[in-house]
Amino acid sequence: MLKPQxxxxxxxxxxxxxxxxxxxSARSAESDRWFASALETQLEAPVPASYxxxxxxRAIRNHVGWVYYQRRVxxxxxxxxxxxFVRIDAATHEGxxxxxxxxxxxxxxxxxPFEADITDRVAPGGDFRLTIAVNNELTNETIPPGSIEVAADGTRTQRYLHDFYNYAGLARSVWLYSAPATRVDDITVTTDVDGSDGVVDYTVATTADADVRVGIRDEAGALVGQKDGATGSIRIANATLWQPGAAYLYELTAEVVVDGNVAxxxxxxxxxxxxxxxxxxxxxxxxxFYFTGFGKHEDSAIRGKGHDNAYxxxxxxxxDWIGANSFRTSHYPYAEExxxxxxxxxxxxIDETAAVGLNLAMGGGIFGGVKQDTFSPATINDGTQAAHAQAIRELIARDKNHPSVVMWSIANEPASSESGAREYFEPLATLARQLDPSRPITFVNVMFATFQTDLIADLFDVMCLNRYYGWYVDTGDLKxxxxxxxxxxxxxxxxxxxxxxxTEYGADTQAGLHSLQDAPWSEEYQVVYLEMNHRVFDRVDAFVGEQVWNFADFQTSNGVFRVDGNKKGVFTRDRRPKAAAHALRARWTNFGK
Structure with a gap:
């Protein structure tokens, strides 16, 4: 899907x-047709932001179900x-x-994102009432999955299997845009290198039969290649490559030509x-290439997952300061910006779907839960798999043309050693390869699924592992x-x-807590914990990357294991460095020197 421009x-x-x-709150908005008139409310909510x-x-924060946003346009x-068209960059989790x-x-x-053609329902120069309803409910057949508990008094509580807060609402931008009836509908680009030349293969989809003209310009604006036709290949002589740490972007322009004019x-x-x-x-x-960096989250105080250009x-x-060259979009597609x-x-x-929590032993973290089979008709099932497949389609459709994206991750920490895992994941891995043969694919393996017990690792190109030796296992015993x-x-x-x-290794660390004995939760322990991991990484020939969990502290659901969120960040939630940030900087900025 092309971003409006x-x-x-x-x-x-x-x-x-x-x-x-x-x-x-009464779950009656649709039947009461809230959308059919001005909302009766004194509340206003910012867009973009989680609400x-x-x-x-507290009832708004803990609400499970639909909320309504409205304005005149x-x-x-x-x-x-x-x-x-009206386009919504994201509505979490249903819009x-x-x-x-x-x-x-x-x-x-x-x-x-998703959008609607509203041409026949609005008039240029006129205005209309735009209402966007957003539902935050998660079930066994959503990605990510979850369940809803209903108490005797009717109170609904959302349970979920991922260790970050279930922020909801319109966390990204909303747009109104215009485009011609005969227009570019989609563009797919893949690139190759032939000697000193760059090769750009393209496919342009249009909404109607028309001539297509494609040109490529360099960063100085000079035309370096052009071709007629909806599909083709353009060779760029002496191309400047996009490199990690040294980006170079050409501009491809696709024109739809009707009767000799650019439509x-x-x-x-x-x-x-x-x-x-x-x-x-x-x-x-x-x-x-050796990956240095983090698993991140879209998370900040007040805004929740709301996109913020300052952050x-x-x-x-x-x-850049710490020497990171990469990150994973854990555990969902990030804003296009x-x-x-x-x-x-x-x-x-590493671009990841929202398929996190496909592991019923996790219980919202690594702390256990009611023992259930993950893959069964009553839990993670064919409906989940269909939703997961759609999530893969939408991720690749949105992000396929980004040179920064070097690999697709189709899931984080699924129950890959449980019966049913291969039947669930093999079709999804095949789908991802069919949609984009140009990139490797991976999934992120959970600590409980070892190389002896994992049932799906052979389906993927890269072994991405989350391991917490010295934290959840061997706590405090780094030897x-x-x-x-x-x-x-x-x-x-x-x-x-x-x-x-x-793709994950880390230790919860309370900023400002210090210990001469390197006690867990102290800043000193986070430093020596990371140093231990790095010694091991440097001794393993197959090792090609380290992404610390996490870039910054982030919010989670309430629980005795989470004191105002997950504290594994190298930076605090307001982006202040812990001691580990300086230790990582010393390691990463000296790589290759």
């Missing part, structure tokens, strides 16, 4: 700001004769969009680079942890002979 043939209006806001931490009312009068009295779109999946124009940044797995190496532009820039500044920033600044991304970690990593190397990335 302003071009010679397209215009867009950003609808961010304060919207009227109302909580459907949970905005208000002081005026259509620019110059849009006569154009198609008019329903109404124009005046009519439902125009419904979408399930909280982290990918539509859409431009796309293109980075020329290759990605491959060769034996135990991960290659970018045919050179071995975006500051987070990337901190990653994040991906675009990574493209422009040469940051490498034992070092032995056990190395033994397991060597087992993965010997059995599969594929690249290994540690």
């Amino acid at each position: 302003s071009s010679p043939t397209r215009e867009l209006v950003n609808l961010d700001g304060l919207w009227a806001f109302k909580v459907d 949970n931490d905005i208000f002081t009312d 005026r259509v620019p009068r110059g849009w006569a004769g154009e198609r008019i 329903a969009v109404y124009v005046d009295d009519e439902l125009v779109a419904r979408h399930i999946g909280g982290y990918t 539509d124009s859409y431009s796309l940044p293109v980075g020329v680079r290759t990605v491959a797995v060769d034996g135990m190496q991960f290659l970018i532009n045919d050179k071995p 975006l820039v500051h987070d990337f500044q901190l990653m 994040v991906m675009e920033f990574a493209d422009r600044h040469g940051i490498v991304v 034992a942890a070092e032995l056990h970690l190395e033994a397991e990593l060597l087992g993965w190397q010997e059995k599969f002979g594929k690249p290994i990335i540690m």
